[in-house]
Amino acid sequence: MTYQLYYWDGLQGRGEFVRLALEEARADYVEVARGDEQDGLGTGAMIDVMDSRSEAYLPYAPPFLQDGDLIISQTANILFYLGPKLNLAPKVESLRYVANGLQLTIADMVTEAHDTHHPLASGMYYEEQKEAAKIRSTDFIDNRIPKFMGYFERVLKQNPAGDKHMVGDTLTYVDLSMFQLIDGLHYAFPRAMKHFGERHPRLARLHDAVLKRPNIAAYLDSERRLPYNETCVFRHYPELDKDVR
Incomplete structure (x- = not known):
């Protein structure tokens, strides 16, 4: 069906x-x-x-x-x-709850990424809250990205099955979602994410591995993949981006 x-x-x-x-x-x-x-x-x-x-x-x-x-x-x-x-969940039932927990944590970070450009009210235009957005984005870049990504990097490192996947030893939907999260952050904050691979090498390798999967590569190259834009969750406003030492 x-x-x-x-x-x-x-x-x-x-x-x-x-x-x-x-x-x-x-x-x-x-x-x-x-x-x-x-x-x-x-x-x-x-x-x-x-x-x-x-x-x-x-x-x-x-x-x-x-x-x-x-x-x-x-x-x-x-x-x-x-x-x-879809054969994208751990075979071990207990690990399915681990995967769900990671997915919910990804959702938390997606919400925080959204709130960088809408920190005061979702019913207000970005242009009406730009100054607050600059403050929120600075904190997000300086504190929240390192905290979340440091955690996800540690999850990969400590995976008993190896550091190629977030959960278990085969691809799951969490790996795909981690790709999307990292990819969206690269779009929204290219300067802040410039050295992402140096700070979080396992996550960077995971992102690149998903990018090369045949079905994903074909999708990303198709019209079905919508482009990033400034009416979505991940938005690129240059004034909200900054270099990170």
Whole structure:
């Protein structure tokens, strides 16, 4: 059965973490909001699901995934569900909870990255909170990136199965999500991330290894991969970037 992925058209955002898993597994899926309204798709179809007055347990916001009659919301929750189905989860059940914990930590950092350009209110334009964004971004670069990435680097180093994967000895959705997190930070803060590979060599190798995977490389080179832009989670504003010693 074809998976239906719901996320805003034109944005990578949090939906990209799900797309990478689906693309790596070559799963059959459709992006509902990017579809044709004549086919019952489009952004309106996505909003109809969220605004339904007859269905129970509706998703609050995208991304969410529909598999038959089941609707799963929240990025980490979706990947926890898809991982075993796509052969992108640890085989050992206890490690699946480790993977989920790492995915949730990635989600924490994604939120902090978003809040660098919207530190005061999501309902305000970036231009209305630029000074606060500069303060927030400086702290993010100086303190939060090193703290999060230092932790993730240590997870790789201390993996009993070796430092090629975040969890266990085979590729999981966490590896794909780590790639996306690092890649997004390179886009948003190229100066701050210039020496990332020197500080976090294992994470840099993981990023590059995912980049070279045939299915991922084909996806990144396709029209299905949306470009980074300044209406998304990872945004590049030069005034928020800085060199790091």
